[in-house]
Amino acid sequence: MSNSSPLFDASRPFPALQTSFSPTLPPLLPRAMDENGKRRRLDSPHGSSLYSGDRVPRRRATDASPNPYLSHRRDAHNPWTGRPYSEAYYDILRVRRKLPVYDARARLMECLRAHNVVVLEGQTGSGKTTQVPQFLAEAGFCDGGMRIACTQPRRVAAMSVAKRVAAEMDVRLGDHVGYSIRFEDRTSRETKLKYLTDGMLLREAMKDNLLKAYSAIVLDEAHERTLSTDVLMGLLKGVLKKRPDLKVVVMSATLDAQKFQDYFDGAPLLSVPGRVFPVDIIYSPQPEDDYVDAAIRTVISICRNEPTGDVLLFLTGEEEIEESCRKIEEELRPFERAYGPVVVLPLYGSLPPDRQQKVFADPPPPLYHGGPPGRKVICATNIAETSLTIDGVVYVVDTGFSKQKIYNPRVRVESLLVQEISRASAKQRAGRAGRTRPGKCFRLYTEESFHKHLIETTHPEILRSNLGNVVLQLKTLGIDDLVHFDFMDPPAPETLMRALELLNYLGALDDEGDLTSFGKLMSEFPLQPESSAALIRSPQFQCSNEVLTIVAMVSSAQNCFVRQKKKDKNAMRGRPPHEQFMDAEGDHLTLLNVFHAYKEKDKERGGASQWCWDNYLNQRALRTAGNVRTQLERTMRGCNLALVSTDYQSIHYSSNIRRALLSGYFMHVAHRNGKEYQTVKDNQKVKLHPSSGMRGNPAWVLYNEFVFTKTQYIRTCAKVEGKWLVEQAPHYYDLSNFPGGSAKEELRRLYRKKAKRSLPENERRRGR
DNA sequence: GAGCACTGC
Numbered sequence A: 001m002s003n004s005s006p007l008f009d010a011s012r013p014f015p016a017l018q019t020s021f022s023p024t025l026p027p028l029l030p031r032a033m034d035e036n037g038k039r040r041r042l043d044s045p046h047g048s049s050l051y052s053g054d055r056v057p058r059r060r061a062t063d064a065s066p067n068p069y070l071s072h073r074r075d076a077h078n079p080w081t082g083r084p085y086s087e088a089y090y091d092i093l094r095v096r097r098k099l100p101v102y103d104a105r106a107r108l109m110e111c112l113r114a115h116n117v118v119v120l121e122g123q124t125g126s127g128k129t130t131q132v133p134q135f136l137a138e139a140g141f142c143d144g145g146m147r148i149a150c151t152q153p154r155r156v157a158a159m160s161v162a163k164r165v166a167a168e169m170d171v172r173l174g175d176h177v178g179y180s181i182r183f184e185d186r187t188s189r190e191t192k193l194k195y196l197t198d199g200m201l202l203r204e205a206m207k208d209n210l211l212k213a214y215s216a217i218v219l220d221e222a223h224e225r226t227l228s229t230d231v232l233m234g235l236l237k238g239v240l241k242k243r244p245d246l247k248v249v250v251m252s253a254t255l256d257a258q259k260f261q262d263y264f265d266g267a268p269l270l271s272v273p274g275r276v277f278p279v280d281i282i283y284s285p286q287p288e289d290d291y292v293d294a295a296i297r298t299v300i301s302i303c304r305n306e307p308t309g310d311v312l313l314f315l316t317g318e319e320e321i322e323e324s325c326r327k328i329e330e331e332l333r334p335f336e337r338a339y340g341p342v343v344v345l346p347l348y349g350s351l352p353p354d355r356q357q358k359v360f361a362d363p364p365p366p367l368y369h370g371g372p373p374g375r376k377v378i379c380a381t382n383i384a385e386t387s388l389t390i391d392g393v394v395y396v397v398d399t400g401f402s403k404q405k406i407y408n409p410r411v412r413v414e415s416l417l418v419q420e421i422s423r424a425s426a427k428q429r430a431g432r433a434g435r436t437r438p439g440k441c442f443r444l445y446t447e448e449s450f451h452k453h454l455i456e457t458t459h460p461e462i463l464r465s466n467l468g469n470v471v472l473q474l475k476t477l478g479i480d481d482l483v484h485f486d487f488m489d490p491p492a493p494e495t496l497m498r499a500l501e502l503l504n505y506l507g508a509l510d511d512e513g514d515l516t517s518f519g520k521l522m523s524e525f526p527l528q529p530e531s532s533a534a535l536i537r538s539p540q541f542q543c544s545n546e547v548l549t550i551v552a553m554v555s556s557a558q559n560c561f562v563r564q565k566k567k568d569k570n571a572m573r574g575r576p577p578h579e580q581f582m583d584a585e586g587d588h589l590t591l592l593n594v595f596h597a598y599k600e601k602d603k604e605r606g607g608a609s610q611w612c613w614d615n616y617l618n619q620r621a622l623r624t625a626g627n628v629r630t631q632l633e634r635t636m637r638g639c640n641l642a643l644v645s646t647d648y649q650s651i652h653y654s655s656n657i658r659r660a661l662l663s664g665y666f667m668h669v670a671h672r673n674g675k676e677y678q679t680v681k682d683n684q685k686v687k688l689h690p691s692s693g694m695r696g697n698p699a700w701v702l703y704n705e706f707v708f709t710k711t712q713y714i715r716t717c718a719k720v721e722g723k724w725l726v727e728q729a730p731h732y733y734d735l736s737n738f739p740g741g742s743a744k745e746e747l748r749r750l751y752r753k754k755a756k757r758s759l760p761e762n763e764r765r766r767g768r
Numbered sequence B: 001g002a003g004c005a006c007t008g009c
Helices: A038-042 A087-096 A100-114 A128-141 A155-168 A198-207 A227-242 A257-263 A291-305 A318-339 A353-360 A423-431 A447-452 A468-476 A493-506 A517-522 A529-541 A544-555 A566-572 A587-603 A609-614 A619-638 A653-665 A722-728 A742-758 A761-767
Strands: A117-121 A147-152 A177-181 A184-186 A193-197 A214-219 A247-252 A269-271 A279-283 A310-314 A342-347 A375-380 A393-398 A401-408 A413-420 A439-443 A669-673 A676-679 A685-688 A700-708 A712-720
Touching: A087 A155, A100 A117, A100 A128, A100 A247, A100 A269, A117 A257, A128 A147, A128 A155, A128 A193, A128 A214, A128 A247, A147 A155, A147 A198, A147 A227, A155 A177, A155 A193, A193 A198, A198 A227, A198 A468, A214 A227, A227 A247, A227 A468, A247 A257, A257 A269, A279 A423, A291 A310, A291 A318, A291 A375, A291 A393, A318 A342, A318 A375, A342 A353, A353 A375, A393 A423, A413 A700, A423 A439, A468 A493, A468 A517, A468 A529, A493 A517, A493 A529, A517 A529, A529 A544, A529 A653, A544 A587, A544 A619, A544 A653, A587 A609, A587 A619, A587 A653, A587 A712, A609 A619, A653 A700, A653 A712, A653 A722, A669 A742, A712 A722, A722 A742
Parallel strands: A117 A247, A117 A269, A147 A193, A147 A214, A177 A193, A214 A247, A279 A439, A310 A375, A310 A393, A342 A375, A393 A439, A685 A712
Antiparallel strands: A177 A184, A401 A413, A669 A676, A669 A700, A676 A685, A700 A712
């Protein structure tokens, strides 16, 4: 995997921002208040620390600072490596010293001396992500073989920041500074400062419940409130009670800092100035009927009336974005000579990386000498709100909507719905206009609705998700009492009940709610609980190799099938390119066929690129599935689970696989009632997704996913036999606890049949 | 016949 990132170029200095210190600091805390344990941590046995003993400076660190980690002297040696500093080190050091966060260093250490948790607020660009972990390292937190962790919600960030910090410390990436993300561990025994994704630290906590490897943990981007960050925060609160030596820095954008302080029992707050340039906010005078239409009009008006500068438009999804791009381009083309050339670019997650990269290119030059300069118009999803930062944007158009995940515990369905954004989100979007110079943000809603209608902050993910995996993780972490677990925002009791119920049916928790050995095994796998259960049981059905591939394919988010465009369809004369892979008995088997075919081609010289292209397959998705499969296979071996296959020629090949899948997915089954399908127990009316290649309208189908759009669909389906249900999951298909309907009648019949079969031969005869 | 905000292990 490449280390380069559009977000980050290690060869370029960070932009120098405001250098003045924020006046909003709390009064200085009494120094050396606490003599136990914490002192030891701050004192370096080598006396190398700037903050050791009584030499804690009250003034700002200056060039005369004795800190060997920050020496400006040309003859100085790098205390990490013992080697002389490189030229580049001094160049970077000059830039570092101008970062706003640099001035907060002494204050941060003062706070950490008296408190175990400190909240630090400052926007991206203040330098907190790169500097704060270094401050801790310089203060001696790495002594005695201890490490410092800094979490990030995203992999690219963990990677690129580690790369930058290694350059700043003048060490090789992977030596003293490293990162750890899924599929890639760039750390060594020497690593003192470790950047990792929040999910990765959670994984580590499952092995090392008290996180004993770390002396300090920095939670970055805590305001994003990812599932993993929320779980980590709750976990750390507990760990702190048992480890008074542990220090935690919670870093957040300048939103909600109070909430973090309250949650961590009045932790002190440090503020670092952030915002670079002012952004003018312009509201719509009246509510807009059609926000896409209004957005297109606004963009066109900016291009015709406003001075040069790139435009960023926030929409909700691929379809809207492609439509808007087309319309904006059409409308502006006739005016290019008058207003300058415009490049209109889409930006959303499922776009291939090379097309995403285009938003970072320079805007087009004037059409003719002395003509008006060109600009970029970027139509983006929420990806541009957090994940990708595009410099040069001066105008932001905010429709006020985004797609958000919602979980309905009553029907156990997660769905994506277009929703109004929060005020925090609107502020974040507006901020994207002020990164290089003063900007403007056009909000396509009224000022009144901004203040009265929008909620303060987006509901954290933990309130909008199915918590099956979270509960399994917490149980593995040794948390028995989930109801009283200290969540920053406690999920609905019903959501927790659903998760406990799911894990109980799967066999991960016993009836007392305690983790079983099967559940312990399940938690080893980075999969949905249903997939983990199916995978662990698959050796019993002689098909773990196959189920391994299927769960890898299903869990690697991206759809490997590329949709054909209309004109391609005409050229193909009707034969859909994916038909060759289709299995009439189940889409899971289709996925297996695709993967096998891909692997065959991948072995050949020249790889599978052309073949994927010709067959409308997404090579990146298949490669990811391959990586996931490798990781899962390693875990299987580590757990002593057999890797076995049924002969492809055997009549049991397909049924074994489908039975194995059912052993984890028995709660995802629909029954045919006349022409339509109904999910079992919940009795939701669903249709087979049109992409399904399954044929013959079987009475019972297992499905991977319930998709709720205009209609309710079940996607990735496989035929199962009714008798398997009563054989494999009688605890779930228990008629005394089953809502009425056609499925129940059918099950009753199957149970009677099963009972008869199990009677000895002579009794059965007598019974007749 | 129809769809995919965004992450992460």
